[in-house]
Amino acid sequence: MSEHSVNIIMVEDDEGHARLIEKNIRRAGIANGIHHFVDGTSALDYLFNAPDGPKHNGPALILLDLNLPDMSGIDILTKIKSDERLKRTPVVVLTTTDDKQEIQRCYDLGANVYITKPVNYENFAKAIQQLGLFLSVIQVPEVGDA
Amino acid sequence: MIAGFVLLLIAGAASVVSARRNQAQTERVNHTYQVTGAIDHFSILAEQLETARRGYILQQNDFALRTYANSMRELPGAVERIARLTADNPAQRLRVINLRAVSERHRASARTTIELMRNTNTAMRAMADFEVDSSFEKMWRLRAVAADMKAIEVRLLAVRNAAQARSTSTLYIVLGVTALLIVLVMGGVVVILRRYTDDLNASQDRLRDLNTGLEGAVADRTTELSRANDEIQRFAYIVSHDLRSPLVNVMGFTAELEATIGPLTALADRVDAAAPELMARDAREALDDLPESIRFIRTSTNKMDRLINSILRLSREGRRTLAPAPVDLAALTATIRDNLQFRLTELGAEIAIETPMAAIVSDRLALEQILSNLVENATKYLAPGRPGRIVVSARREGRRVVIDVADNGRGVAPADHERIFELFRRSGVQDQPGEGLGLAHVRALSYRLGGVIGCNSELGEGATFRLSLPDILKTEPREGIAA
Numbered sequence: 001m002s003e004h005s006v007n008i009i010m011v012e013d014d015e016g017h018a019r020l021i022e023k024n025i026r027r028a029g030i031a032n033g034i035h036h037f038v039d040g041t042s043a044l045d046y047l048f049n050a051p052d053g054p055k056h057n058g059p060a061l062i063l064l065d066l067n068l069p070d071m072s073g074i075d076i077l078t079k080i081k082s083d084e085r086l087k088r089t090p091v092v093v094l095t096t097t098d099d100k101q102e103i104q105r106c107y108d109l110g111a112n113v114y115i116t117k118p119v120n121y122e123n124f125a126k127a128i129q130q131l132g133l134f135l136s137v138i139q140v141p142e143v144g145d146a
Numbered sequence: 147m148i149a150g151f152v153l154l155l156i157a158g159a160a161s162v163v164s165a166r167r168n169q170a171q172t173e174r175v176n177h178t179y180q181v182t183g184a185i186d187h188f189s190i191l192a193e194q195l196e197t198a199r200r201g202y203i204l205q206q207n208d209f210a211l212r213t214y215a216n217s218m219r220e221l222p223g224a225v226e227r228i229a230r231l232t233a234d235n236p237a238q239r240l241r242v243i244n245l246r247a248v249s250e251r252h253r254a255s256a257r258t259t260i261e262l263m264r265n266t267n268t269a270m271r272a273m274a275d276f277e278v279d280s281s282f283e284k285m286w287r288l289r290a291v292a293a294d295m296k297a298i299e300v301r302l303l304a305v306r307n308a309a310q311a312r313s314t315s316t317l318y319i320v321l322g323v324t325a326l327l328i329v330l331v332m333g334g335v336v337v338i339l340r341r342y343t344d345d346l347n348a349s350q351d352r353l354r355d356l357n358t359g360l361e362g363a364v365a366d367r368t369t370e371l372s373r374a375n376d377e378i379q380r381f382a383y384i385v386s387h388d389l390r391s392p393l394v395n396v397m398g399f400t401a402e403l404e405a406t407i408g409p410l411t412a413l414a415d416r417v418d419a420a421a422p423e424l425m426a427r428d429a430r431e432a433l434d435d436l437p438e439s440i441r442f443i444r445t446s447t448n449k450m451d452r453l454i455n456s457i458l459r460l461s462r463e464g465r466r467t468l469a470p471a472p473v474d475l476a477a478l479t480a481t482i483r484d485n486l487q488f489r490l491t492e493l494g495a496e497i498a499i500e501t502p503m504a505a506i507v508s509d510r511l512a513l514e515q516i517l518s519n520l521v522e523n524a525t526k527y528l529a530p531g532r533p534g535r536i537v538v539s540a541r542r543e544g545r546r547v548v549i550d551v552a553d554n555g556r557g558v559a560p561a562d563h564e565r566i567f568e569l570f571r572r573s574g575v576q577d578q579p580g581e582g583l584g585l586a587h588v589r590a591l592s593y594r595l596g597g598v599i600g601c602n603s604e605l606g607e608g609a610t611f612r613l614s615l616p617d618i619l620k621t622e623p624r625e626g627i628a629a
Contacts (some may be wrong), residue, residue: 016395023402067391090508096390119451121397 008034011043015066024125028132059140066095075126081110082126088141150331159323164317171310177232181231191217199256245291252284260303363629382461386454400443456583468509470619475503475540482518487596495534503540508619512591519584520611524553526578554608563601
């Protein structure tokens with residue numbers, strides 16, 4: 001994921017969390033553009049409708065929080081994974097929930113990675129930085145590739 | 147009813163008495179018949195003797211002689227028989243003596259006649275004697291005495307027959323009354339039995355109705371309780387979960403802030419060295435105070451983190467699916483004691499398990515958590531200067547099992563008996579580590595197992611925690627709580 005063309009789309013209602021995530025991803029050496037959305041509606045609009053969004057333009061990687069004010073992250077995950085063009089887009093679920101059933105459900109729906117946010121900040125920072133290192137080596141498919 | 151049986155008893159006795167009296171009367175009637183028979187027998191023998199004697203005078207043949215001998219032989223016996231039979235009757239006794247005398251004279255005269263007749267020389271004299279002999283008179287008197295005696299017996303017979311008839315009819319009446327009484331008493335018994343049976347059936351029906359109503363009420367209450375419990379669990383989950391998010395920020399940015407201390411201090415040091423006039427005093431002080439402020443924030447957020455995790459654990463425990471199985475309470479308590487053995491030895495305390503313990507079907511893990519919490523609490527809050535003694539017992543009370551964990555520790559003030567079960571609340575001197583979660587956890591678990599828990603204690607007098615659980619835990623399908 002070294003190319004700048006891969007967009008990181010972060011759906012996170014908590015501004016603070018978003019900031020901390022961004023900081024720690026950057027610390028891992030990831031310089032890709034990060035688009036941040038605080039609610040599900042605007043995130044979906046960007047994903048599916050925006051001219052520079054993933055559906056119409058270029059590969060993307062999605063960081064998804066499950067607890068959103070207007071909808072559940074599960075809804076967004078379902079929409080992404082049932083869309084012909086977006087279904088291969090990697091989705092990293094990054095949330096506070098560590099409920100077993102919830103984790104299983106996300107993987108069943110096609111989530112690629114599930115990470116529980118550690119409350120302890122040191123662990124949090126470490127986890128996000130490791131995620132950043134992970135992101136720097138994975139391959140993201142081109143949107144629309146057959 | 148008892149009166150009926152008493153009457154029946156009396157009637158039975160009366161029946162027996164009158165039957166025996168009737169039998170006695172019959173015997174007396176028979177006796178009278180025997181007497182008249184005996185008199186008749188005597189009369190016949192006397193007449194035969196006379197006939198034989200006269201016959202022999204007319205014609206000396208063997209037949210007359212044999213009849214004579216026979217009558218002579220039997221007559222004394224016949225008289226004695228009458229005497230024997232009439233011995234009980236004073237009126238007859240004199241007559242018997244008379245009869246005997248007359249009979250003896252008659253026999254004597256008959257013997258004389260026959261002996262004279264046997265000798266041909268004296269035969270004529272015998273015939274002459276017979277002419278002058280008062281033979282007719284003797285026979286007449288004999289007949290008169292016999293008739294007289296017979297008349298007395300006949301009169302007696304009439305009297306006795308009448309008495310017998312009376313006693314027979316008395317017997318019939320008594321028997322009739324007894325039979326009637328039997329029928330009445332039986333009827334009474336049947337009526338009373340029917341009434342009792344009806345009463346019994348009615349109360350059984352009523353009991354069944356009440357029971358059904360009670361079960362319905364219990365089911366309703368249980369549903370309400372589990373709904374309330376579910377709601378609390380959901381609430382606890384959401385609250386703890388949503389409290390976590392801001393905490394991540396507080397802790398995260400505190401760490402970020404802390405990370406700036408190093409570079410800022412280095413900068414201040416450099417400024418101090420290069421151009422001390424640029425260094426403001428309050429800036430330096432602010433920089434020096436920063437670590438302390440951050441330490442306070444850290445301590446508080448760590449504590450909050452622990453509390454939230456506790457609530458989360460509580461709510462997660464509340465959502466765990468219960469698995470009812472037979473639990474050996476004695477073995478479970480023994481395991482808990484063994485796990486605490488090191489601490490117990492250190493404290494000089496002991497745990498007594500009162501066996502046998504009641505059988506229970508419940509969730510083993512929940513029971514273990516409840517009991518170990520209670521036992522650990524008991525070892526934690528011992529009274530100073532008194533060797534700790536904790537007694538665990540379990541007994542059955544109807545459909546429930548009551549488990550007591552009693553200690554001789556420092557006790558709980560009555561005002562705190564309910565408070566100690568609340569989340570984050572503690573009682574007494576705060577000299578032991580803890581968050582005030584244990585008993586809240588215990589109470590939540592008890593409710594989940596369909597039980598109740600309470601505390602009975604006086605300050606300084608030890609405490610007894612009483613857990614009452616259903617003997618068989620029934621699990622209902624619970625709706626899952628989404629995250």
